[in-house]
Amino acid sequence: MKNSTIPNWLKQRVYLTPDRLALTFQNQKWTFKQLWDNVQQYAGKIQTLSIVKGEQIGVLVKNDPSSVMIIHALQQVGVTTVLLNNRLSVSELSFQIDDANIQHLIFHDSFREKVTSIEQECSVLKTHSISELHSLAFSEITVEDTFTLDDVCSIMYTSGTTGNPKGVQQTYGNHWWSAIGSALNMGLSDYDRWLCAVPLFHISGYSILMRSVIYGIGVSLHEHFDEKQINQELQAGSTTIISVVSSMLQRLLVDLDEGHYHPRFRCMLLGGGPAPKPLLEKCKSRNIPVVQTYGMTETSSQIVTLSPEHSLTKLGSAGKPLFPCEVMIQTSAHSSQSGNREGEILVKGPNVTIGYLNRDEANEKSFSNGWFHTGDIGYLDDEGFLYVLDRRSDLIISGGENIYPAELEGVLLSHPRIREVAVVGVPSTKWGEVPCAFIVEDEDCNDIELSEFCKQRLASYKVPKVFVRIDELPRNASQKVLRRKLKELAGKEFQSI
Amino acid sequence: MKNSTIPNWLKQRVYLTPDRLALTFQNQKWTFKQLWDNVQQYAGKIQTLSIVKGEQIGVLVKNDPSSVMIIHALQQVGVTTVLLNNRLSVSELSFQIDDANIQHLIFHDSFREKVTSIEQECSVLKTHSISELHSLAFSEITVEDTFTLDDVCSIMYTSGTTGNPKGVQQTYGNHWWSAIGSALNMGLSDYDRWLCAVPLFHISGYSILMRSVIYGIGVSLHEHFDEKQINQELQAGSTTIISVVSSMLQRLLVDLDEGHYHPRFRCMLLGGGPAPKPLLEKCKSRNIPVVQTYGMTETSSQIVTLSPEHSLTKLGSAGKPLFPCEVMIQTSAHSSQSGNREGEILVKGPNVTIGYLNRDEANEKSFSNGWFHTGDIGYLDDEGFLYVLDRRSDLIISGGENIYPAELEGVLLSHPRIREVAVVGVPSTKWGEVPCAFIVEDEDCNDIELSEFCKQRLASYKVPKVFVRIDELPRNASQKVLRRKLKELAGKEFQSI
Numbered sequence: 002m003k004n005s006t007i008p009n010w011l012k013q014r015v016y017l018t019p020d021r022l023a024l025t026f027q028n029q030k031w032t033f034k035q036l037w038d039n040v041q042q043y044a045g046k047i048q049t050l051s052i053v054k055g056e057q058i059g060v061l062v063k064n065d066p067s068s069v070m071i072i073h074a075l076q077q078v079g080v081t082t083v084l085l086n087n088r089l090s091v092s093e094l095s096f097q098i099d100d101a102n103i104q105h106l107i108f109h110d111s112f113r114e115k116v117t118s119i120e121q122e123c124s125v126l127k128t129h130s131i132s133e134l135h136s137l138a139f140s141e142i143t144v145e146d147t148f149t150l151d152d153v154c155s156i157m158y159t160s161g162t163t164g165n166p167k168g169v170q171q172t173y174g175n176h177w178w179s180a181i182g183s184a185l186n187m188g189l190s191d192y193d194r195w196l197c198a199v200p201l202f203h204i205s206g207y208s209i210l211m212r213s214v215i216y217g218i219g220v221s222l223h224e225h226f227d228e229k230q231i232n233q234e235l236q237a238g239s240t241t242i243i244s245v246v247s248s249m250l251q252r253l254l255v256d257l258d259e260g261h262y263h264p265r266f267r268c269m270l271l272g273g274g275p276a277p278k279p280l281l282e283k284c285k286s287r288n289i290p291v292v293q294t295y296g297m298t299e300t301s302s303q304i305v306t307l308s309p310e311h312s313l314t315k316l317g318s319a320g321k322p323l324f325p326c327e328v329m330i331q332t333s334a335h336s337s338q339s340g341n342r343e344g345e346i347l348v349k350g351p352n353v354t355i356g357y358l359n360r361d362e363a364n365e366k367s368f369s370n371g372w373f374h375t376g377d378i379g380y381l382d383d384e385g386f387l388y389v390l391d392r393r394s395d396l397i398i399s400g401g402e403n404i405y406p407a408e409l410e411g412v413l414l415s416h417p418r419i420r421e422v423a424v425v426g427v428p429s430t431k432w433g434e435v436p437c438a439f440i441v442e443d444e445d446c447n448d449i450e451l452s453e454f455c456k457q458r459l460a461s462y463k464v465p466k467v468f469v470r471i472d473e474l475p476r477n478a479s480q481k482v483l484r485r486k487l488k489e490l491a492g493k494e495f496q497s498i
Numbered sequence: 499m500k501n502s503t504i505p506n507w508l509k510q511r512v513y514l515t516p517d518r519l520a521l522t523f524q525n526q527k528w529t530f531k532q533l534w535d536n537v538q539q540y541a542g543k544i545q546t547l548s549i550v551k552g553e554q555i556g557v558l559v560k561n562d563p564s565s566v567m568i569i570h571a572l573q574q575v576g577v578t579t580v581l582l583n584n585r586l587s588v589s590e591l592s593f594q595i596d597d598a599n600i601q602h603l604i605f606h607d608s609f610r611e612k613v614t615s616i617e618q619e620c621s622v623l624k625t626h627s628i629s630e631l632h633s634l635a636f637s638e639i640t641v642e643d644t645f646t647l648d649d650v651c652s653i654m655y656t657s658g659t660t661g662n663p664k665g666v667q668q669t670y671g672n673h674w675w676s677a678i679g680s681a682l683n684m685g686l687s688d689y690d691r692w693l694c695a696v697p698l699f700h701i702s703g704y705s706i707l708m709r710s711v712i713y714g715i716g717v718s719l720h721e722h723f724d725e726k727q728i729n730q731e732l733q734a735g736s737t738t739i740i741s742v743v744s745s746m747l748q749r750l751l752v753d754l755d756e757g758h759y760h761p762r763f764r765c766m767l768l769g770g771g772p773a774p775k776p777l778l779e780k781c782k783s784r785n786i787p788v789v790q791t792y793g794m795t796e797t798s799s800q801i802v803t804l805s806p807e808h809s810l811t812k813l814g815s816a817g818k819p820l821f822p823c824e825v826m827i828q829t830s831a832h833s834s835q836s837g838n839r840e841g842e843i844l845v846k847g848p849n850v851t852i853g854y855l856n857r858d859e860a861n862e863k864s865f866s867n868g869w870f871h872t873g874d875i876g877y878l879d880d881e882g883f884l885y886v887l888d889r890r891s892d893l894i895i896s897g898g899e900n901i902y903p904a905e906l907e908g909v910l911l912s913h914p915r916i917r918e919v920a921v922v923g924v925p926s927t928k929w930g931e932v933p934c935a936f937i938v939e940d941e942d943c944n945d946i947e948l949s950e951f952c953k954q955r956l957a958s959y960k961v962p963k964v965f966v967r968i969d970e971l972p973r974n975a976s977q978k979v980l981r982r983k984l985k986e987l988a989g990k991e992f993q994s995i
Contacts, residue, residue, distance in 0.1 A: 007822055007848075016882055017818050018805060146824075181678055185713065189685045215821065216682065308515060321514050324712065325504055327643070351504075385513055 182323030326350030679820030823847030
């Protein structure tokens, strides 16, 4: 009972430290007080849209200040925000809008064209561009003093190995504990500033906004990942922490060349999939403070992190759980919290999602006794450090975006001249991995045609970069496609792309 | 539901960072792993005492490593620890032991004499000295993986303006959130170390032990407050934070003279009652990072704290609530969260006690709608900074210990030759305040006799330092003693003591 609410975090932050820096973007700056004034404006306007408390509102935004303000405003209005990935195709977005029963969509004006197409597919949807919001009359809003920890704050979609994407429900409590767990691990200082060049619609970006408010530190928001600009900032010392995926880190290192980061820069938080060892070793030799983490949308960002003191001795490990969290390996035989046995990674903690939206079956499969089954494979060494071996066996991680082969395979199988298909990741210097499709054709179809077919149905980063024709897919005795075989095959056929 | 447990914090800490420094005392050091080994030993021995989970165990300890280990061991065994103030008299201690229904008392060997007297008053009590514990056989203990946030972890007694002392129940959740709230305000760093020269049986000391484990930082434990030794440590830079009351700060300043603290020393956490302004100004001019706080046993340590950036501009204020907390002023007319109106200070937050042990009436009076009535008087300025004017109107704070006049008056009134009595605090350079008793005699009785009479019944710090004979006590129309009048009178009669 005691812990069921916490103070409305933005309101509390503004009360406690109104004049601290909250947000920078290009040459603009906002203190928490200034951010609050803007957020209240947006909230007052959004409220006039005849929105019902607790309903799901879709947002299709990008990394810019108005998006930050709208994300906060929706918390103040008391609705659940469904964060739509702006790189998805119209049909992918329409699916999510429909699945989450979204009646209202707020979008950045730059996505007007996409939204026009979405409107044709979702007839009941009411859409509102940010500039349209501006022109609305403002109605005074009474914000709540507290947030209820169990209320759903945000929903983000992820795909699994099979089936449609699922909406991950993140509560206010999930975000709160995620921020607390991270602070207990990484420490916290008045002069911290967190650089956000990862998408706000992903948990990696969204969680930076929440930490900013809960910690009272600034966010340096970047619209795109520009390694030159970011390196300048990290060298100047205004930014102390940045969240990156390994392809970003790679680009930073190339650009940095022989340069050095400012001593105040204290954390290169590296997530979004396993990092290549040579990259980590290079960082180690350059004294770059890489903090490896393992997390996912379902854990509201990090859940396992390598403490600074182990970054050198446990290279390649994702580390140990955050303080409020637990991790366990489940093999078919038994469960354990150490012992070098490979198995599925199970996690537990107050930052773990309460479940997928309207997916009873998936929820039943994914949760048991408070443990969440990640589907990822790994082991814990004798000291309890986690090593992640495979992320959901067939998951492809490309530039920090998750690509689920099943989704691509579903699209390609719907092509009239394709009989069988299997998609695997192949190494890419720039993106980590890119998808490669092995296809068994009924009739000839060329790459351009297939590519175009996919582009109409999928976000462009998901479109296979390579199509390989094959007579039949390698399968095991129970007819399961041997993806590892295909990976080997792909490895032999291609140089790194 | 999600938040009802957290990992067993000492076990989790040992798993996460076994080799970090946990405790120093004189020339000895313990890492978390070493502390854990000792704690397990104690827990395994305590377990053999036929203790029932959840029962209240009394501890009469002092600031030394074995006491730290026993405090942790009792959490591992799963009982509630009643922390007895080792400066109390036998009858005061016996009252608490009886009130909390304590069956087992663990005591430091140095208190054997006191315990022998207690045994005579509490016939069913089983007592165990620490050296006796050592000689017990060790039985392997299965520690729980989690702590339940709502379970009562510790009980500490406080007195009110009337009636007997009351046991304040502090849950695991109270201690957890107290540590989190403090970290969000003060920041947190790998190299932090917290100096504890305040008693472990007070919330000021006990909370340092909890923060150490939750944050993964070391405690530098001191048996006594020795300003020379402590100044040396703060100048050397090994310690970054210290908890003090104003009389301690005063002594540190005198000893420091023209010296300077190490730049790493970042927080002089000043609690235990209002601080004299000249003292704060002196610290300001000497660039000593004083962080003023307001808290009490019932709030499991700090609840209102002055953020570092306001320490200069809001001198004399206790600051603003910790992030998870709220504060409100209640006047007879209405409640408010700003506006300069004087009234009772009400606080709310997950660190606030769930209530007094077996005191339905007091609990009903003290809590309303989740708000705790502190009994203290203060106001909030226009920006929401709290100013504490009076602590429970007649409370005397002497060297960080609370002295309740009602308690002393009760003792003195039981003297056959005293008709009326009123106790007030008079200023003391060394202790902040000391108690002064105004008495109306039936027959003559001398100071030595009165002093001796009190010493037999009260902790020595509570014994009035001065007795003033008076013909009658000043009273208002409704016959309430005018304590303010007595304070004025005392101020005129004495120089500062």
